[in-house]
Each structure stands twice: as C-alpha cells, then as structure tokens.
C-alpha cells in the first residue's frame with residue numbers, strides 16, 4: 001500500500017522482536033498437550049509469582065474498572081524507601097522495556113547516536129532505531145561488554161550508552177570496579193543506561209551499589225524490573241532511577257497510565273516478599289549448577305552466566321543449532337535460539353525447577369544422539 005511509503009525508513013526497516021515461543025503455540029503446532037510442555041525460553045521465574053503479590057492482585061481485581069494511579073504514588077514511595085532515593089528520581093514503566101524506550105525518546109533524534117555491545121539485549125538497538133538515531137555496536141570480548149572499547153566508540157554526536165549487567169542473552173557480568181571506572185570516564189553530557197534486570201540474582205559480592213553512584217553521576221540511569229525474580233513478567237512493570245531532571249523528562253513523555261493498577265499493586269506487595277526472593281535466588285543457584293554439570297557431562301561449551309539463564313554452544317555446522325532447537329520443541333521443551341544476537345551456534349535456556357532442568361538435559365542428550 002502506497003500510504004506506507006510515507007512511513008520513515010527507520011520504522012519500515014525495523015526487524016520484529018522474536019519472543020520466546022508461547023506454550024499455547026507449540027501445543028497447537030505439535031499437537032501436544034499444554035501440560036506436557038516446559039518453557040525455558042523467556043527467563044521467567046520457574047516458581048511463578050510471589051504469593052504475596054498474587055494475593056494482593058487477586059484482592060484488587062474488583063477495582064479494575066477504575067484507572068490506575070497514574071503517578072504510581074504508593075509504589076514510588078515504597079521504592080524510594082527501599083533504595084534511599086527521592087520519589088522524584090523514579091520513573092515507572094510498563095516493564096523496564098518501557099523505560100528504556102522513554103530514555104531513548106528523550107535523548108535521541110536523527111543524527112544522534114547511541115552505543116551498545118555486540119550480543120547485548122535486543123531492545124537497545126530497537127529503541128535506538130525507533131528514535132531515528134544511529135546505533136553503534138561495539139564488538140564483544142568473550143561474549144561480554146568490552147568497556148574500554150565502548151568508551152573508544154563514543155562519537156561527538158553520541159548521546160547514550162547502554163550497558164546490561166548482567167547481559168542477556170550471554171549472562172556476562174562486568175566487575176563493579178570496571179563498571180565504576182567506565183562510568184567515571186564517560187563524559188557527563190552522555191546518558192549511561194545501566195540495565196540491571198537480573199540484579200537480584202547476583203550474589204552480594206557481585207552487586208554494584210549503582211544507586212549510590214547516582215549521587216556522583218547525574219548522567220546515570222539505572223533500570224530494574226519486577227519481571228524476573230519477582231515473577232511479574234505478565235503484568236509488565238519495571239522502573240528507572242535517575243537524576244530528578246531526567247526522571248521528570250521521562251515522566252512527561254510516558255503515557256499517563258502506562259502501568260496497570262494490578263501491576264502497581266503486585267509490585268508493591270512483591271517488594272515485601274523477601275522469602276520469595278530468597279527462595280528464587282537459591283533455586284536459581286542450584287539449577288545453574290545442575291545445568292552446568294549437565295553441559296559438562298554432554299561435552300557442551302557454555303558461557304558462565306550471572307543471570308537466571310545460560311547460553312550453550314552446539315558445535316559443528318551452524319545448521320545443527322536450529323536442528324537441536326527443533327528437536328527440543330518436538331520433545332516439548334522450549335528454549336531460545338540466538339540467531340538475532342549474532343550467536344548462531346548458541347541456544348539459551350532459562351534455569352527451571354530441578355525436574356524441568358533434568359527433563360531439558362535428557363531431551364538435549366537424546367537430541368545430540370540424533371545429530372550424529
């Protein structure tokens with residue numbers, strides 16, 4: 001249709017984001033029952049949702065005819081207590097993807113550029129492209145962010161740098177010291193987005209005190225989410241913490257009711273559910289060991305991960321990797337192919353319950369037998 005020719009080229013050339021295959025879709029395609037399928041493809045919490053959050057959300061259901069509190073007053077108050085920041089520093093989003101987009105929309109325009117790492121989270125190039133700016137992708141080092149190279153890649157017109165720590169889909173983590181030194185060296189007129197979606201999965205020793213750094217670096221924005229350890233991916237809620245001036249601009253650009261009432265209530269309750277967070281953390285550690293042990297036994301290389309997922313490599317012809325993905329699907333196990341991340345030999349699996357990890361490893365062993 002001719003009308004679409006008037007749509008700017010940066011929009012028309014967007015490659016659609018490929019989410020993990022939904023259970024319902026695989027059930028339809030393969031004629032499997034939904035109960036027989038396990039999805040280890042989207043880094044969701046295998047324990048489900050925080051029970052405190054679920055309870056609060058169920059109780060709030062009768063009120064969903066009303067618009068949510070567009071300012072998110074209560075959740076922001078709780079987050080500001082919890083992180084020792086002012087409420088004016090917080091921006092709530094429809095998932096943290098939403099706040100990544102808001103940051104790009106206020107800082108980028110055609111002619112500007114933003115820097116990110118090879119193999120970094122796919123949403124960064126997406127929001128850069130939507131804003132009409134140029135993405136500068138910096139080659140990764142051992143699959144992780146090469147921070148000195150990222151510094152060197154910054155151009156006069158660069159307005160933003162995206163850092164995922166840990167990164168998805170590689171699970172790589174920059175050390176707290178390296179990260180701090182990097183932030184120190186970035187010019188104060190460039191926004192640094194530090195995406196810490198998996199922060200709660202880090203052992204204490206690896207946790208940055210990034211929120212403290214905000215006092216020193218007004219050009220820093222930290223993003224966190226309720227989608228991962230809190231188990232609220234389906235209600236879409238995340239947030240950014242930034243300098244009040246930046247948060248103010250992001251809040252002006254966001255849709256007035258970008259976060260749902262159920263999301264606000266679920267997140268507020270989830271923040272108090274330490275028991276659930278601790279249980280999820282411990283399950284993830286044990287599951288990660290189970291998976292890495294399994295990969296070693298199968299002779300598969302993997303990228304050591306600091307998240308709730310891990311990427312492993314299928315050797316030989318790159319055509320083997322989609323074969324393994326398809327074979328796992330036929331056995332009712334959904335993982336994530338990483339072709340769009342320039343990692344055609346790798347698949348990413350989310351750490352599941354012990355029985356799910358075992359089923360995945362058994363299916364993988366069967367699949368590798370089929371390949372030879």
Ligand SMILES: *Cc1c(COP(=O)(O)O)cnc(C)c1O
Pocket residue numbers: 043094095096097098121164166167168195197224225226227228233236237238
């Ligand atoms: C999952 C993930 C997010 C969170 O996305 P939401 O929109 O909050 O669900 C953000 N960044 C990275 C790197 C992720 O993997």
